[in-house]
Amino acid sequence: MTDLGLKGRAALVTGASRNIGRAIALALAEAGASIAIIARSDKDAAEAVAREVEAFGVKAKVLIGDVASEADAARLVSEAASALGRLDILVNNAAIRREAPVEELSYKDWRDVISVTLDGAFLMSRAAIPHLRAGGSGAIINIGGLTAYTGAVNRVHVVSAKAGLDGMTKALAQELSPDGITVNLVSPGMIETNREHTKAGDPTHHKTTRTLVGRRGTPEEVAAAVAYLASMQARFTTGQTLHINGGAFLP
Template sequence: MTNRELEGRVALVTGASRNIGRSIARTLADAGAKIAVVARSDRAAAEAVAHEIEAMGGSAIVLLGDVAQEADAEQLVGETVKRLGRLDLLINNAAIRREAPIETLAFSDWREVMGVTLDGAFLMSRAAIPHLLASDRGAIINIGGLTAYTGAAHRAHVISAKAGLDGFTKALANELGSRGVTVNLVSPGMIDTNRAHSSSGGDPAHHNTTRTLVGRRGTPEEVAAAVLYLAGSNARFVTGQTLHVNGGAFLP
């Protein structure tokens, strides 16, 4: 176990059943937080993450819901508070990552990506804010992406949604900073993940033209470490910021 700086805290992690979300849930649990593992529909995968957390000595519940639906977002937050007693940390990680040329990009696909990634962050944050304000260390951490800053072909919907998260983060930081809630964004670069169910079936094409300065891809655990820092007591003077975790592939 790591140091227990999040002991007594409750974190809700969307898109927590696999990849980066799974690592975030495990890392925050390892630091002592109780975790609401949120997935849209894959209960088995979400329960596997909860079991992993429990095997580590942590505590977790599984909640299913579509963050792009207003009623679901409110229910996810409400159930977290009802079952775990409070809410201190909201991690908006749920996203859809697909590729399609702009000429063939269906409006329905555009809306679905926007709905989960950007609308979902708005709906979840709005539902969570009253509870985060009641915490002495409330925080919202949004998960962005490298191409929101570099651009890439065939990802207009994904890039637009992730770029929107950057603006959303700054807007909420301005509204909530004086009220004790920090809002930041972690922007992963090329991370070794299983993309078979969330993208076009393999590595995005832009990965073939992007290089890191450290000569390798990152791991989900390295992204989760950045989230843990922003969730902890040492980051209370950090808000409205983007923390890039990309091995030097993008230098702001």
């Protein structure tokens, strides 16, 4: 990998125990950053990722907690910064992606998705800002989604949460620029991931959406975009959305 200027820096990645989150953690580790791997409950999977991270010769710290909890978010950031000695990069990847027709969608299901995806990104960002500011060149990268821009059936809660991340990214980019903190969003679409843990098949919109390149993307292709936005080479990039979807959506 090209030198991205991440050696000696530290990153916290939420939802890092599998799929895109795991790939992001490994890409940042390969570029030289130490990684705090955040998972909600699957400690075994998170520790497996930690071993992969450490194989790159950098430090890994596994932390278990709920990003939607104000107390947990503050604890996770504090413990990550303490364990790694600093915090330069925050990747808000944790999300819930359930499907249900709107008339069958309970308020609890709505809140579950919004709280993890949108509230969690807010709580983690707010807690991380003092640490990111201290380094003078911090970066927040939010992980959005294709359907925030196209819509999707049976996903009003997911679409709303991801669309909210887009707005939050733009607002934070403006507010945090004086502190030397960039804020950007990576929006994956049509990515091949393992969904066994969700007990659900492919999202409904995958059956009708096609890419221009004739295949689905990989978590590693999303992770490469995140690594660039976290790098010292991207200090002139803030408030932007980077679409990684093989041409399935052309903004």
